[in-house]
Amino acid sequence: MVAERRDQRHGDTALDDEPDGAYLRRVLGTCRPTRWRSGAVRGAAAVFVGVLLVVAEPVRADDERQRQTLAGLRGVAIVVEDVNPDAEKDGLTAATLNADMQQKLRQAGVAVLTEDQATRAPGAPHLYLKLSAMKHGGGFYAYHIQFGVRQNVILLRASRGIVFATTWSAPDVLGTVAWANLPSIRDDVKAKVDQFIKAYFAVNPRAR
DSSP, X not given: OEEOOOOTTTTOOOOOOOOHHXXXXXXXXXXXXXXXXXXXXXXXXXHHHHHHHHTOOOOOOSOXXXXXXTTTOOOBEEEEEOOOHHHHHTTOOHHHHHHXXXXXXXXXXXXXXXXXXXXXXXXXXXXXXXXXXXXXXXXXXXXXXXXXXXXXXXXTTSTTOEEEEEEEEOOEEEEEEEGGGGGGHHXXXXXXXXXXXXXXXXXXXXXX
């Protein structure tokens, strides 16, 4: 299930003024929920996903304007946030997700920077993955993936107002998955990395 929103923690500016009701109808209308044998479990899964949707707000993701902010990047550092202890115990670890992201970027020819290298690079670019996974006793996780590039930008109204903000993002992923299949979320993350790679090379030449 795909949705578009802003990251509340860092106060990114929403780029769309679509009414919340229309947004939720569009999101729910495109949902393809996991199949469950129990109607009660299906209902609980819907409630859990609904909780994740409460704070969701619409923004445009991976459009031409956002892609232009990737031009000239020499690489990105990787940050993986919010993988909770339950998910780690059930086989989805931050270390594994970080390794998956690094592998795909390097294979595609995108430099992976250390934290020190990113700090010294113009804009201090970071590729962020935020994974929220809520475990339910009915045998499933409800999860929410946010994925984007954050870097230092200057506010036009304040010549010295430098802030760390999201300048490019992929559409969010909202869904449910059985406990035993939790590691399959790695495929969702890899798909987001592929989307970033495509956007990156749309505005940066490939090395020869």
